[in-house]
Amino acid sequence: MKMSETWSGDLWLAKDYAIFHGSLGVSTIHAHHAHQLILAQNEPAHVEIGSDRVRASQIWIESMRSHAILTPLVSHYSVYAEPHAIDGQLLLKSISTNEITMSALNVTMDKLGRKPPLDTRVEHALRQVDLQLEGKISADKIAKSVHISLSQLERLFSAQLGLSVRRLVLWRRLRVALATTLQGWTLTEAAHAAGFADSAHLSRTMRSIFGIRADRSLAHMRLRLLN
Template identity: 45%
Template sequence: MTADIEWTGRLWLGRDYGLIHGVPGRTAPHAHYAHQLILAPGRPLTVSLDGVIQTARRLFIPSHVSHAIVEATDAVFTVYVEPQAFDVQALRDALFDTVATPHNLINALHDCPRRALGDPRLERALSTLDSLLTDKVQTRALADEAHLSSSQLQRLFASQLGLPVRRLVLWRRLRRAMALILAGRSVTESAHEAGFADSAHFSRSLKKLFGVTARQGLRHIDLQLLD
């Protein structure tokens, strides 16, 4: 199956979530760090979830689970959230019980309780990571800021965030580049500003994590940044 249909719609991008309303195109099988929820107010959509075909109006796709959009004929709401920020059950309860409109879902996401990281060392490491994205991010630099050894930092990332340092850096680079492209910057400029070696590196990463190319997934999406 090829991902040859472009996505259309609108994206609301918050600090730790994104909400898209639009008609999703087909995707290649992929897996990403974010938890994903899909709400289809109209006709149900069909998704391959870990190789099992499901047709439904409400779907929850956990972090790292392989999936692909097989068919969607009507506009749907797709929510992506940072796993470390949200309790899964509270998130599902808040969104699945909400009448699906942009206003209602944004308010529900805003009001959904956040989980505290609970470790100031991790907060310092993440803040440093974000400040270094335009350059090469060295694990040693993050560890020094957190007053940890590199091995201790790796264990902290794995236990608290569910990702090794290198993969979280890639995820945050991808998120920054996508936001820049949606704000009107070129793919090449956005890739470099987010710390990718070049636009080809960005495109490969986007295809791997979201199953679409920049042209298919981003060209016809309008962006609104939220506080």
């Protein structure tokens, strides 16, 4: 396996944020729901964001912004934050680069203020999505469960989450698949547990959202689930 294709390290996963420390491999162009803050250690990170190429020790990538990792990093930290819960600018102001460790970053993220609660209909819809991730999810039924039309639900999701219902479901499924795979499940087992048709469907989703191959990266990560 080429060094440039390998991601390895520790992933700490919480409800609305994640922290990764380890080797960062190159990726294809992709976009994910979470904000991402890259904190390089030994050498600057080299990232393509939209039409720009950025080389720096600290790089901020906003939610759903297309980007690609252009060169591998031997050691770095990445902080991922759910945009509906965590204000990106507040996160940037709160991260201290004087002494970066997984524990220090986790304390910062845990103490970080959260945005006001979402519309109660959106909150209920998200709970319904999470309860149904193992099977087929009908956006129309989700909308009916909160007594609004599908078009109204889509508008609410777009306004408050920045995602369509379908994209939100994929994002939630991928989180489940990541967690189960990193706990020792096979890709096929994790795919089915998260509601993907098969491991190929999971792999395609991983590629489109994180720009990397699931089979080449997940086997080299260690997971810690946070409260």
